[in-house]
Amino acid sequence: NAGVTQTPKFRVLKTGQSMTLLCAQDMNHEYMYWYRQDPGMGLRLIHYSVGEGTTAKGEVPDGYNVSRLKKQNFLLGLESAAPSQTSVYFCASSLRLAAYNEQFFGPGTRLTVL
Amino acid sequence: DAKTTQPPSMDCAEGRAANLPCNHSTISGNEYVYWYRQIHSQGPQYIIHGLKNNETNEMASLIITEDRKSSTLILPHATLRDTAVYYCIVRPSTGANNLFFGTGTRLTVIP
Numbered sequence: 001n002a003g004v005t006q007t008p009k010f011r012v013l014k015t016g017q018s019m020t021l022l023c024a025q026d027m028n029h030e031y032m033y034w035y036r037q038d039p040g041m042g043l044r045l046i047h048y049s050v051g052e053g054t055t056a057k058g059e060v061p062d063g064y065n066v067s068r069l070k071k072q073n074f075l076l077g078l079e080s081a082a083p084s085q086t087s088v089y090f091c092a093s094s095l096r097l098a099a100y101n102e103q104f105f106g107p108g109t110r111l112t113v114l
Numbered sequence: 115d116a117k118t119t120q121p122p123s124m125d126c127a128e129g130r131a132a133n134l135p136c137n138h139s140t141i142s143g144n145e146y147v148y149w150y151r152q153i154h155s156q157g158p159q160y161i162i163h164g165l166k167n168n169e170t171n172e173m174a175s176l177i178i179t180e181d182r183k184s185s186t187l188i189l190p191h192a193t194l195r196d197t198a199v200y201y202c203i204v205r206p207s208t209g210a211n212n213l214f215f216g217t218g219t220r221l222t223v224i225p
Contacts, residue, residue: 004157033212035215040217041217042201042215042216042217042218043158043213043215044215045212045213045214048212058212059212059214088155090157090158092157092158102160102163103150103158103160103213104160105156105157105158105159106157107156107157108155108156108157
């Protein structure tokens with residue numbers, strides 16, 4: 001099993017450009033998440049999904065959109081990138097069991113917006 | 115919301131036990147305590163979780179006080195590869211599965 005994979009690993013954008021980050025998991029997990037981590041800080045939740053076709057806002061959703069068309073994939077979109085979105089983005093997935101929430105994380109995508 | 119308080123940094127000698135404290139004085143009865151760690155710039159890794167009983171697995175032990183207002187993560191024999199940022203997180207057993215990460219404790223294992 002590959003676990004959670006993220007594409008791309010690195011990306012540099014200019015202000016105003018758009019891009020999509022792809023997250024894929026092969027563990028048949030129902031829940032998937034997108035976090036961002038700024039230097040010296042913990043992770044903050046952007047959006048999450050509790051199942052195919054459903055998404056919900058997290059702590060810092062502004063400027064991002066997400067889609068979960070397939071159970072194994074969770075896409076994070078930036079329609080018009082801003083320098084404030086320079087960060088490391090982590091995707092995670094977990095089973096639906098509410099009482100036991102081990103989230104499995106991907107290796108991260110390092111995004112720089114100039 | 116930051117519901118936990120952890121020291122920003124700690125050192126531990128290689129081979130000794132590392133004891134990482136966490137205060138969660140406002141924890142509710144249905145909230146679990148989770149510990150994750152993040153090595154360098156990798157994605158966080160789950161370590162252990164508990165509700166009110168002490169827990170142990172192959173990675174660590176979790177000691178939760180009787181009033182559940184604080185806990186300690188114990189790495190019994192720290193190695194250099196345990197150098198990481200350790201996050202203590204509380205979350206309810208029902209509802210959304212979101213994890214709220216604070217700034218954690220940066221543990222440095224010294225040779």
